Amino acid sequence: MPREGTRRVPKQSSHGKVFLNLPYDPKFENLFLSYICAIHAFGMVPRVTLEIPGGMRRLDRIFGLIQSCEYSVHDLSRVQLDRAKPRTPRFNMPFELGLAVAWEKVGNVRHVWFVMEAVNYRLAKSLSDLSGTDPHIHSGTVEGVFREMGNALVRRRRQPDVLQMWRIYREVRGKIPAVLRRCGTQSVFEARVFREISFAASVAAGRIVR
Amino acid sequence: MRRPVVITAPFTTPEKTARTYGIPKRRANELRKMVEESLAKKGYIFMKAKDSTASRNGASNRASRSHRLKVKVRATAKVKSRSGNASRRNPTRAKAKFSR
Numbered sequence: 001m002p003r004e005g006t007r008r009v010p011k012q013s014s015h016g017k018v019f020l021n022l023p024y025d026p027k028f029e030n031l032f033l034s035y036i037c038a039i040h041a042f043g044m045v046p047r048v049t050l051e052i053p054g055g056m057r058r059l060d061r062i063f064g065l066i067q068s069c070e071y072s073v074h075d076l077s078r079v080q081l082d083r084a085k086p087r088t089p090r091f092n093m094p095f096e097l098g099l100a101v102a103w104e105k106v107g108n109v110r111h112v113w114f115v116m117e118a119v120n121y122r123l124a125k126s127l128s129d130l131s132g133t134d135p136h137i138h139s140g141t142v143e144g145v146f147r148e149m150g151n152a153l154v155r156r157r158r159q160p161d162v163l164q165m166w167r168i169y170r171e172v173r174g175k176i177p178a179v180l181r182r183c184g185t186q187s188v189f190e191a192r193v194f195r196e197i198s199f200a201a202s203v204a205a206g207r208i209v210r
Numbered sequence: 211m212r213r214p215v216v217i218t219a220p221f222t223t224p225e226k227t228a229r230t231y232g233i234p235k236r237r238a239n240e241l242r243k244m245v246e247e248s249l250a251k252k253g254y255i256f257m258k259a260k261d262s263t264a265s266r267n268g269a270s271n272r273a274s275r276s277h278r279l280k281v282k283v284r285a286t287a288k289v290k291s292r293s294g295n296a297s298r299r300n301p302t303r304a305k306a307k308f309s310r
Contacts, residue, residue, distance in 0.1 A: 016219030016231075045222030045230050047217040070219065114213050134212050154214040158221050178228060178244070195231040196241060202227040207255050209221075 014109060016044045019065060019072035021096045024050065024189040028051065029079065034142040034174075036150040036198050037168040040205040044071070046198060047148035049096075050191050063099055067105065070110060072100040073149075077118035079126050079139060084159050094127055118143070142169065159210045171204040172197055 004027055014190065018039050022032055041047045052061040068126060074097040077109040080089040104111040115133060117123050124131055136152055138144030146165040179196045180186060188197065228238040249255045 016217070016222055038214075040227075044217065044219065047228055052230075071215070136212075151212070152214060153217055155217045155221075167254065169281055171245060174245060174248065176243075188295060195233055196237070199224065199227055199231060199233055199238060200241050200245050202222065202241045203224045204249065206221075206224055207246065207249050 014068055014070040014111075017069040017071070018044050018046050019069035019070075019096075019100065020046045020048045020071060021074040021093050022048070023075070023078040024094065025091060026077065026187070029188055030140070031075070031140070031145055032140050033172060033197070034145040034165075034169055035075075035149075036194075037172055037201050037205070038146055038160075040198070040201040040208075041165045041168055041191070041209055042149070042153050042155055043158060043209070045202070048194060050189060050194050053191075062096060063103075065114050066096070066100050066103055067107065067109075070112065072097075072101065072111065072113045073116060074113060076123060076127065077114040077116065077138070081120070101176070114150060142166075150156075158209050160205075164208050167208050168201055168204045170202045171208075175200050180207070 020035055020039070021036065022028060027192060030062075036046050036202065038101050040152065044136070047065055049062055052058065060114055074093060076097070078093070078118040079089055081089055092144065097113070100113045115123065115130065117135040117137055118179045120137050123133075123135045136148035138148045143162070146169075147167075148206075150160070150162060176188065176197065179193055182187070183190065183196070185193060188194065223233060224238070224242060228235070233241075242261075
């Protein structure tokens with residue numbers, strides 16, 4: 001068990017792994033799926049904090065997951081207050097972005113992070129420390145996520161286009177009811193459902209992106 | 211102006227993805243089959259159809275399949291002849307030619 005303050009060295013190679021920092025909100029389901037599909041379209045593997053089992057100190061596990069990824073995508077579009085009283089915004093996503101930025105600065109491995117937003121110029125107000133960093137504006141749409149991922153990443157061989165990402169998305173979307181039934185749940189924001197959906201996206205991407 | 215990041219890592223395979231997530235092989239195969247069948251229906255990929263007769267005869271291995279593909283059936287279409295004598299002749303029978 002690592003002590004507080006010690007740096008955890010990732011065991012697996014971080015190549016081609018992407019840490020996804022998103023809100024786990026039913027309204028965000030389509031965008032969640034679109035990120036998974038877009039990352040697989042680029043031949044990479046998304047990792048999310050949903051995969052982290054309970055029992056261990058969550059912060060250590062989250063930081064370990066960030067360290068095990070070469071890239072991280074941080075969606076800061078959900079800045080609204082929630083409905084439940086006391087009404088609060090979610091600070092987890094900016095906090096995890098801070099961890100990723102710190103890892104990029106002090107870690108001895110390559111780590112590239114991207115910030116996504118739905119509304120232009122809002123990040124300058126909500127997180128002014130990032131001034132000088134241009135966020136990718138997806139406008140809260142699936143198409144926007146595909147477009148911005150295509151702008152952020154380039155692959156020399158097997159470069160996916162937006163149409164191919166849509167095909168993967170539709171394919172995975174069609175498999176969700178069967179996966180949910182098998183996992184005995186109604187939410188995609190669960191570890192097992194995420195793994196199976198992500199694997200399905202990987203199979204589809206391998207066949208569609210040539 | 212943002213510059214896109216060039217991905218240097220190789221395109222991941224479903225096997226590697228399953229290993230990363232710890233998905234059991236059996237479940238991974240089920241999911242793979244489900245997705246591939248759906249893609250085949252939509253025409254994105256072509257799947258080989260199973261020959262039930264051949265499998266029943268025990269000839270479903272790769273060697274026999276490749277051999278079977280080389281079989282050419284040489285058959286001449288029965289042409290309606292003009293003369294009455296010609297029609298009495300035996301029609302050309304279909305003959306399978308095995309080429310190797």
